[in-house]
Amino acid sequence: MFYLRKLIISEHLRGLLAYMAATKAPATKERKSSFSRNFSAPPESSVPGLKKGLNGTIFLSSGIPDLDEILGGGFHLGSLVMIMEDTEAPHHMLLLRNFMSQGLVHNQPVLYASPSKNPRDFLGTLPSILVSKDDKSRKTDSEPDLRIAWQYKKYHGENKPHFEEQDGKAEYCNDFDLKKPIEKHLIMENRVECVSLLDCPSLAGLRDSCSKFLSQIPRYDGKLTSAGRIAIQSFCAPQCEYYDKEWDMLSFIRSLKSMVRTSNAVAFLTFPASLVSSSVSKRLQHMADTLLSVKAIPDEDKELASLLTGYQDMLGLLSVQKVARFNTQVPVILDATTFSIKLQKRRSLVLECLNQAPVDGSSGSSYGTSGSCSGSSKTGALDF
Amino acid sequence: MDPPASLLDEALNLSENSNLERRVVLIEDCVETSGAFVLHHLLKHFLSSSSDSVVIFIAFAQPFFQYDRLLRRLGCNLVVQRENKRLIFFDMLMLECPDDGVESGLTALYGNIYKAVEVNSVNKNVTIMIDDVSLLEVAANGSTKDVLNFMHYCHTLTNQFDCTIITVLHEDIYSSEDVFSLPLQMEYLADITIKTEPLLTGLAADVHGQLTVLNKGTTHGLGSLKSKIRNFRYKVMENSVDYFLPGSRS
Numbered sequence: 340m341f342y343l344r345k346l347i348i349s350e351h352l353r354g355l356l357a358y359m360a361a362t363k364a365p366a367t368k369e370r371k372s373s374f375s376r377n378f379s380a381p382p383e384s385s386v387p388g389l390k391k392g393l394n395g396t397i398f399l400s401s402g403i404p405d406l407d408e409i410l411g412g413g414f415h416l417g418s419l420v421m422i423m424e425d426t427e428a429p430h431h432m433l434l435l436r437n438f439m440s441q442g443l444v445h446n447q448p449v450l451y452a453s454p455s456k457n458p459r460d461f462l463g464t465l466p467s468i469l470v471s472k473d474d475k476s477r478k479t480d481s482e483p484d485l486r487i488a489w490q491y492k493k494y495h496g497e498n499k500p501h502f503e504e505q506d507g508k509a510e511y512c513n514d515f516d517l518k519k520p521i522e523k524h525l526i527m528e529n530r531v532e533c534v535s536l537l538d539c540p541s542l543a544g545l546r547d548s549c550s551k552f553l554s555q556i557p558r559y560d561g562k563l564t565s566a567g568r569i570a571i572q573s574f575c576a577p578q579c580e581y582y583d584k585e586w587d588m589l590s591f592i593r594s595l596k597s598m599v600r601t602s603n604a605v606a607f608l609t610f611p612a613s614l615v616s617s618s619v620s621k622r623l624q625h626m627a628d629t630l631l632s633v634k635a636i637p638d639e640d641k642e643l644a645s646l647l648t649g650y651q652d653m654l655g656l657l658s659v660q661k662v663a664r665f666n667t668q669v670p671v672i673l674d675a676t677t678f679s680i681k682l683q684k685r686r687s688l689v690l691e692c693l694n695q696a697p698v699d700g701s702s703g704s705s706y707g708t709s710g711s712c713s714g715s716s717k718t719g720a721l722d723f
Numbered sequence: 724m725d726p727p728a729s730l731l732d733e734a735l736n737l738s739e740n741s742n743l744e745r746r747v748v749l750i751e752d753c754v755e756t757s758g759a760f761v762l763h764h765l766l767k768h769f770l771s772s773s774s775d776s777v778v779i780f781i782a783f784a785q786p787f788f789q790y791d792r793l794l795r796r797l798g799c800n801l802v803v804q805r806e807n808k809r810l811i812f813f814d815m816l817m818l819e820c821p822d823d824g825v826e827s828g829l830t831a832l833y834g835n836i837y838k839a840v841e842v843n844s845v846n847k848n849v850t851i852m853i854d855d856v857s858l859l860e861v862a863a864n865g866s867t868k869d870v871l872n873f874m875h876y877c878h879t880l881t882n883q884f885d886c887t888i889i890t891v892l893h894e895d896i897y898s899s900e901d902v903f904s905l906p907l908q909m910e911y912l913a914d915i916t917i918k919t920e921p922l923l924t925g926l927a928a929d930v931h932g933q934l935t936v937l938n939k940g941t942t943h944g945l946g947s948l949k950s951k952i953r954n955f956r957y958k959v960m961e962n963s964v965d966y967f968l969p970g971s972r973s
Contacts, residue, residue, distance in 0.1 A: 395792075586865035590819065593861050597816040600786060621896040622857065624754045661754065666792045668760045669959050672928045 386563055388445030389416070390511050394666035399566055399605050400445075400512035402437030405690035407512050409678065410662055411671065414605045414629060416566055418663045419596045421627035423612040423620075424573065428635030430655045430680065431609040433688055435570055437515050438607050440465045442568040444513055448530035450552040452545060453572035454579055458533040461572075462526050466515035469687050514687040530555075536573075540580040542591045549595055553602045567604035569595075574610040575619075585619050592626050628663035633680070648696045653679045657690060730966035731764065734936040734953040735915060739772060742848050743887045747878060749913035751894035751906065755921040756932035758891055759784075760959050762854060765889055766790075767799045769850050770809060776848040778804075779839050781813045781832070783858035784891075796962050811839050818862045825866045829873045836877065840884050849886035851877060856909065857893045871908055878912055894918070914939045922956075930956050934966070 390398045390412060398413035407413040414420050424431045442449045443465070451458055532552060539545040549569060556567040574588070581587050592608075599606045612620045612632070624630055635655045636643065644650040657678045662671035678690040728738065737743065748765070752758030769776045782790070790812075791801045804810040813835065820828035840849050853859065860870050880886050890909065897904045910916055916937040922930060938951045958965040 586861065589861045590864065593858060594817065594819070597786070600789075600816075618896050621754065621893070622861070625857065625893050625896065630754075666789070667796070667961060668763055668793055669961055670757070670926075670931055672926050672931070 386565065388441070388447060388511060389563060389566060396665045397563065397566075399568070400441050401434070402439075402441030402512065402515060403434065403688050403690065404512045404514060405678075405688075406434075406657075409659060409673065409690065410629065413512070414607070415663045415665045416603055416605060417600050418605055418628035418665065419592075419599055419626065420605060420607045420629045420631070420663075421623060422607070422609040423624075423630070423632035423660075424609050425632075425634045425655070426611045426613050428633075428655060430633040430635060430657075432572070433517070433654075433680065434631070434633065434657075435572055435607065435609060436465050436517075437688060438568065439570050440467070440515050440521055441513060443521060443525045443529050443531070444468060446529055447565060448532075448552070448556060448567045450532045450534070450549065450567070450569045451572070452534040452536055452548075452570070454536040454576040456535060456537060458535050462531060462533070463520055465521040465526075466517045467519045467521040469514040469516040516686045517682070517688065518686055536571075536576065536579045542581050542584075542587050546591055546594060549606075550598055553598055553604055556603050558602070563603065565603065567602070569599070569604060569606040569608075571606070571608040574608050575615045576611065577614060585616065588615075589619065589622055589626075592623060596626055596628075624660070627661060628665075630659075630661035632658045632660060634658070646696055647679075648694045649679070649681070649691075652681050654682060655680045656693075729964070730953070730955045730968070731761070731917075731934065731936070731957075731964070732768075734938060734951070734955075735917075736938070737765075737768060742769065742772065742776060742850075743915075744848060744885050745881045746887055746914040747881060747912055748887070748889040748915045748917065749909050750889070750891045751916060751918045752891065753893065753895035753920065755926065756919040758917070758919040759854070760957075760964055761917055761919070761934075762852065762889065762891055763790075763793055763797060764964060765850075766852060767794060767797045769848075770794075770799050770801075770804050775846065776850060777809050777811065777843040779811045779813070779836060779843075779849065779851045781815055781836070781851070781853045783815050783818075783853070783862065784855040786816060787812055787814060798962065808843075811843075815859075815862065820863050825863050825869050829863060829869055833873060833876050837880070840880055840886055844884040844886065849884060851880070851886060851888045853877075853888075853890045855893070856890050856905070857896055860905065867905055870905065874909065874912060919957075929958060929972070931958050933957070933969075 388400060390400075392398045392412045392415070397416040398407075399416055400413045401407055401410070422431045422434060439449055439451060439462075451461065453461060455461065532548065534545060534548050536545065552567065552569065557564050574592075575582065595606055595608075610623060612623075615623075633655055634657075636650075636653055647653075657680050659673055659676050659678075662673070664670060675692050677693055679693055681689050681691060683689045732738065735743065735748075750758040750761050766778060766780070769778050780790075787801070794801050801810055801812075805812060813832070815832070818828065818832070836851060840851070843849050856870065856874070859873070860867060863869050863873075874890075877888055881888060890913075892906060892909055894906050897906050916935075918935040918937075919932050920935070921932050926932070933954060933956045936951075936953045938953075955966050955968050957967075
């Protein structure tokens with residue numbers, strides 16, 4: 340028994356060391372990978388933080404392991420990801436923080452724009468990698484499935500191998516500890532540019548900084564070396580000067596999309612959909628390659644609480660409205676489009692399918708008594 | 724082409740010999756169901772038909788390499804077609820019309836299209852495809868009037884040079900606006916309207932949505948103007964699209 344524990348600890352240490360080595364010198368390992376359809380290159384990704392997907396696309400992690408799985412691997416390199424905010428709750432910030440932290444962990448340059456006066460202050464709130472002693476499942480690749488509640492294993496089982504750590508390589512996607520701020524040196528060492536949207540009266544400045552940022556990322560020429568991340572928070576916030584110039588905003592997004600499309604970067608943009616006119620919101624939704632929306636759930640919603648299991652632990656809901664389809668015309672149809680956002684051990688973000696609570700026999704509904712009918716868990720039956 | 728024509732081809736009267744000459748086709752879609760696959764299908768049809776047809780493609784939504792990869796899966800090589808001068812590709816992704824130059828920007832674009840049509844129209848079928856009119860509107864800084872003028876000018880080409888126009892419009896953008904809306908005007912111009920919608924019951928893995936094809940019919944047949952409405956479901960696959968009638972699948 341004692342021996343076994345020692346073994347586990349040593350394994351844990353080894354994983355940690357391997358991880359540290361990989362984050363220190365990620366650029367040393369360069370191997371061929373390819374945008375094109377021929378899969379002559381070895382299937383594993385050559386650069387930490389990038390992964391090959393179907394149809395010759397390359398994925399970049401969202402910073403939330405569950406979201407990567409839901410989207411089939413992460414965000415497509417070259418895609419425009421949009422999050423529709425809940426104006427009353429800051430849930431989009433959770434996604435944004437993880438997205439940026441993941442970029443910093445992988446030593447990817449990050450451009451951050453927000454409507455605050457000092458956007459650089461936001462970097463202090465980014466989460467750091469989750470390193471907990473009891474949670475060995477993530478670091479050592481022994482049993483990655485343990486992290487997810489066992490009853491969901493059957494839904495997530497297939498894609499698991501992607502997330503296993505390969506010896507000497509950094510993980511594609513990390514868990515982040517929302518309680519611990521990111522290490523200072525990660526911010527200092529990486530190229531992080533911050534832009535305040537308040538300083539951009541006409542959006543031309545923001546466009547220039549984006550195109551400058553993208554031009555400094557090495558272009559794809561046979562082998563992939565690095566990728567960049569653009570994070571724009573609350574793009575259409577009313578305090579911005581350009582708020583009433585709808586067409587300027589739309590044309591900025593349009594040019595951002597076409598700039599990102601031809602570069603090795605992902606643009607991640609949140610916008611308050613309810614604060615812009617519905618036609619602008621629809622236009623933005625059309626332009627997004629991947630479209631998500633977040634929603635807070637009210638504290639005391641008795642009806643919902645009786646309908647869903649684990650209602651108390653939920654922070655909010657995330658819906659996947661559109662998944663990017665690159666190099667294919669087949670739409671991605673997910674089994675469930677709405678997921679609950681939860682905190683695991685009050686630290687790391689997890690997404691779970693909605694699970695319908697067992698029907699209460701005393702509720703008096705017609706099929707309430709026959710438990711076997713509703714016994715099979717109906718995932719994602721609720722669409723908000 | 725396989726002998727039993729698909730429901731879409733049937734509804735469009737599309738076959739080896741008939742190529743929708745002088746027709747204006749409007750594809751309307753929404754966020755949930757993209758209508759791009761119809762455009763891909765038509766692009767492939769025009770480029771692979773044996774007759775000499777030329778496609779002028781005005782791209783606002785996707786860059787050339789994306790269309791190239793998509794069409795390759797459908798069995799059509801756009802690079803080769805471009806070299807053979809059967810495809811003329813205008814990359815308009817970065818087209819910007821400044822506030823005071825909307826008209827001149829669109830005029831220049833129209834001038835280019837006109838030149839391309841004029842050169843190619845001798846003994847050939849020319850098809851003009853615009854992959855996203857809604858983005859054209861954004862490029863024109865929201866000036867619907869200029870966009871409509873542009874579309875009217877393009878429309879005149881159908882009579883002058885016997886060419887076909889195919890456009891895509893995101894219809895759900897405009898649903899809240901009422902009086903003077905682009906979709907109404909575009910539908911008026913169009914001879915054939917193809918609309919993609921999700922099913923009322925939502926999206927499913929087997930049914931990706933439904934298509935409604937409104938064919939206003941041809942006027943040259945003894946003045947009998949018969950419009951036809953067809954409605955069917957579809958499922959998009961990698962290299963083809965499966966069309967079927969509701970209930971015809973178990």
